[in-house]
Amino acid sequence: MEIIMAFVIGFLFMAAVYLILSKSLLRIIIGTGLLSHGAHLLILTMGGLGGEAPPVLNEGAKTFADPLPQALILTAIVISFGVTAFFLVLAYRSYQELQTDDISLMRGSDEDE
Amino acid sequence: MKTNDVIIQFTAKIVFFIIFFFSIHIFLAGHYTPGGGFVGGLLTSSAIVLLVLAFDINTVRHILPINYTYLTAIGLLLALATAAFPMFMGKPFFTHYFNYFDLPLLGKQSLHTAMLFDSGVYLVVVGVTMTIIQTIGEDE
Amino acid sequence: MRMNNFLLLPIIIPFFFGMILMFGQKNLTYQRTFSLLGIGVSLITALSLLFKVKNDGIQKVTFGDWPVPYGITMVSDMVSALLVTTTLLIALFVVWYGFGSISKEREQFFYYPGIMFILTGVNGAFTTGDIFNLFVFFEVLLMASYLLIVLGGEKGQLKGSIKYILINVISSALFVITVAFLYSVVGTLNMADIAVKIAEINQPGIITVIAVLFLMVFGLKAAIFPLYFWLPTSYAAAPIPVLTLFGALLTKVGVYAITRTYTLFFVHDLSYTHDLLMVLAIATIVAGCIGALAYFDVKLIIIYNIVIAVGVILFGVSQMNEVSLKGAMFYLVHDMLIKAALFMLIGIIIYITGTSDLRKMGGLMKKYPALGWFYLIAAFGLAGIPPLSGFIGKLLIVQGGFEAGSMWSSIFILASSLLVLLSVIRIFLYAFWGDEKETKGTVDKSVYKMLFMPSALLVLISVAYGVGSEWITPFMDDAAKLLNDPSIYIDAVMKGD
Numbered sequence: 053m054e055i056i057m058a059f060v061i062g063f064l065f066m067a068a069v070y071l072i073l074s075k076s077l078l079r080i081i082i083g084t085g086l087l088s089h090g091a092h093l094l095i096l097t098m099g100g101l102g103g104e105a106p107p108v109l110n111e112g113a114k115t116f117a118d119p120l121p122q123a124l125i126l127t128a129i130v131i132s133f134g135v136t137a138f139f140l141v142l143a144y145r146s147y148q149e150l151q152t153d154d155i156s157l158m159r160g161s162d163e164d165e
Numbered sequence: 166m167k168t169n170d171v172i173i174q175f176t177a178k179i180v181f182f183i184i185f186f187f188s189i190h191i192f193l194a195g196h197y198t199p200g201g202g203f204v205g206g207l208l209t210s211s212a213i214v215l216l217v218l219a220f221d222i223n224t225v226r227h228i229l230p231i232n233y234t235y236l237t238a239i240g241l242l243l244a245l246a247t248a249a250f251p252m253f254m255g256k257p258f259f260t261h262y263f264n265y266f267d268l269p270l271l272g273k274q275s276l277h278t279a280m281l282f283d284s285g286v287y288l289v290v291v292g293v294t295m296t297i298i299q300t301i302g303e304d305e
Numbered sequence: 306m307r308m309n310n311f312l313l314l315p316i317i318i319p320f321f322f323g324m325i326l327m328f329g330q331k332n333l334t335y336q337r338t339f340s341l342l343g344i345g346v347s348l349i350t351a352l353s354l355l356f357k358v359k360n361d362g363i364q365k366v367t368f369g370d371w372p373v374p375y376g377i378t379m380v381s382d383m384v385s386a387l388l389v390t391t392t393l394l395i396a397l398f399v400v401w402y403g404f405g406s407i408s409k410e411r412e413q414f415f416y417y418p419g420i421m422f423i424l425t426g427v428n429g430a431f432t433t434g435d436i437f438n439l440f441v442f443f444e445v446l447l448m449a450s451y452l453l454i455v456l457g458g459e460k461g462q463l464k465g466s467i468k469y470i471l472i473n474v475i476s477s478a479l480f481v482i483t484v485a486f487l488y489s490v491v492g493t494l495n496m497a498d499i500a501v502k503i504a505e506i507n508q509p510g511i512i513t514v515i516a517v518l519f520l521m522v523f524g525l526k527a528a529i530f531p532l533y534f535w536l537p538t539s540y541a542a543a544p545i546p547v548l549t550l551f552g553a554l555l556t557k558v559g560v561y562a563i564t565r566t567y568t569l570f571f572v573h574d575l576s577y578t579h580d581l582l583m584v585l586a587i588a589t590i591v592a593g594c595i596g597a598l599a600y601f602d603v604k605l606i607i608i609y610n611i612v613i614a615v616g617v618i619l620f621g622v623s624q625m626n627e628v629s630l631k632g633a634m635f636y637l638v639h640d641m642l643i644k645a646a647l648f649m650l651i652g653i654i655i656y657i658t659g660t661s662d663l664r665k666m667g668g669l670m671k672k673y674p675a676l677g678w679f680y681l682i683a684a685f686g687l688a689g690i691p692p693l694s695g696f697i698g699k700l701l702i703v704q705g706g707f708e709a710g711s712m713w714s715s716i717f718i719l720a721s722s723l724l725v726l727l728s729v730i731r732i733f734l735y736a737f738w739g740d741e742k743e744t745k746g747t748v749d750k751s752v753y754k755m756l757f758m759p760s761a762l763l764v765l766i767s768v769a770y771g772v773g774s775e776w777i778t779p780f781m782d783d784a785a786k787l788l789n790d791p792s793i794y795i796d797a798v799m800k801g802d
Binding site for chain 1: 451455463470471474
Binding site: 234235237238241242245249251252256257258259260261 | 310313317320321324325327328330366367368369370379
């Protein structure tokens with residue numbers, strides 16, 4: 053199971069890097085989304101996959117899954133949700149303002165104008 | 166552009182309530198079973214977004230005259246107040262209290278201060294999501 | 306040593322004020338009074354916390370009444386108490402300065418809540434004793450900084466902020482990845498507990514890899530050598546008060562995080578990790594010097610000086626002995642103060658001349674002699690001319706470098722001071738000497754005074770910090786001892802309630 057997860061995570065990172073390196077701002081944002089998905093899966097895997105065991109030790113249960121990675125992932129998901137939403141709004145605003153979503157046309161600062 | 170949206174508008178009016186009540190259910194189910202403030206808040210805002218899609222942003226603002234910034238602030242205040250309350254009781258920050266009560270109709274239920282914190286989270290999530298959607302939607 | 310909620314106040318109070326400032330955006334008097342009030346109250350609590358830590362030792366509290374390695378612990382030791390106090394002090398002046406400088410539209414659009422949330426995040430990051438909680442506070446301060454950097458929505462600002470956000474989103478993802486790796490090896494998130502576990506397994510190779518990953522994550526925020534590329538363009542886009550806040554605080558949070566992890570966790574393979582840190586620190590200084598000398602834009606010159614200072618502080622950390630760490634702490638606080646003062650002063654220069662290009666300025670000395678002298682003092686302070694504030698820190702760092710046997714690199718640090726001096730004196734020569742040049746726009750005397758007062762006071766505080774270093778030394782001694790010997794921190798957190 054861990055091996056499969058490693059491949060999934062690697063694939064997500066690969067796709068994320070590919071997208072982030074592209075020119076379109078929207079693709080870049082989707083790339084950052086995939087990157088954080090990969091990171092979340094990584095936490096889950098690194099915490100040890102507990103199978104079907106409950107996260108909290110019940111009466112009679114022999115094993116239990118580590119509840120901490122799940123809490124961490126939830127926090128990280130909430131944060132990446134907020135950041136992605138903000139980033140999308142910013143991308144939209146800058147598209148309106150600069151009339152382009154091509155990141156290579158966004159070089160330079162005020163002085164060049 | 167004027168389109169004839171009778172079907173989606175009619176459906177949205179009903180589905181809005183279904184999603185909304187389901188979000189309340191999810192919200193209340195939290196803490197012991199999957200659910201909670203974040204998911205509940207997201208569902209509620211998705212219900213509102215459905216209304217925005219079916220009608221338009223000004224109509225929805227007319228139906229639900231809520232200042233979402235204030236909603237966010239109130240949610241944060243509620244969450245902070247719940248977390249900070251134990252400080253005045255000589256306990257560390259974020260200590261929660263819970264107990265079991267026999268409530269009329271509901272029977273034996275546990276009441277937990279984490280619930281109050283979660284309501285804060287719920288309000289913040291609805292507030293932030295709707296602020297973002299309004300910001301984008303306003304330009305059209 | 307008792308469990309104590311008091312140390313949370315410098316984090317909670319700005320948070321609380323941030324929330325109540327979200328109401329009444331249009332009422333400027335309310336916004337201004339309450340933000341000053343909020344920072345003032347937090348500063349008082351931070352100062353009393355500083356003295357409490359000095360007298361009673363390390364303070365801590367674990368959220369939710371959980372036992373220590375399981376709950377989120379907040380730890381206030383001398384290092385964090387000093388940095389929290391400096392942060393709030395600078396914020397007070399920045400907000401005051403902002404009254405004259407920031408535009409009304411910005412003030413009415415969540416500028417003050419943004420500052421309050423950034424303070425929450427920065428103070429929280431300085432105080433937390435939990436590695437994942439550090440990530441959360443980083444995100445709090447980053448979210449607030451995203452808001453502040455795009456505020457106003459000018460074209461150049463949008464370009465700059467997209468890069469800023471993209472870089473930080475990627476570095477946050479890297480942070481999560483690194484924490485995940487660390488968690489899989491040591492199985493804990495409490496910083497003191499991590500230090501214990503790493504010492505138990507005697508830092509195998511995988512931990513050294515994680516150390517380098519942490520250096521990348523925090524290095525992106527602190528702007529160390531290969532990772533500083535995003536800093537100049539993004540920061541230059543922001544308005545001056547925001548730039549001051551970012552330049553003085555945000556990179557320092559990264560520096561603090563490197564300092565904390567490299568003095569607490571990764572202390573068993575110094576020849577690899579700390580030598581790498583030293584090489585990068587020196588490369589950072591070189592890159593910063595080149596940038597600071599190459600540009601004619603006053604903003605960029607000072608921004609590249611941030612990069613240089615980061616290098617100097619991290620060189621002190623990499624030497625890993627008590628003297629150099631003491632120097633690093635001295636220099637860290639000094640740099641926060643003096644960078645804030647310098648950004649404010651060049652803000653005034655930009656306000657008067659209407660440009661940030663040095664070649665279009667000149668002759669300000671005749672009309673604004675006070676500004677000229679205060680700028681000169683700040684510039685000398687930055688370069689470390691005795692008895693001003695930069696001197697003692699750099700002296701101790703170099704002394705520590707000699708003690709650790711890094712002869713040449715220490716001499717290099719000294720030599721770099723000359724380049725720093727040259728880069729800031731260039732601004733003085735161009736802007737204050739020479740013939741007066743046509744200036745755009747009119748200068749409103751009352752606005753000028755409003756900008757000048759906080760800047761001058763901050764320069765005076767930095768002078769007092771330098772001249773009164775004898776009085777500050779006991780605090781720095783405590784901080785250096787603590788950084789040099791991880792067991793003090795570990796014992797305080799893990800043992801006894």
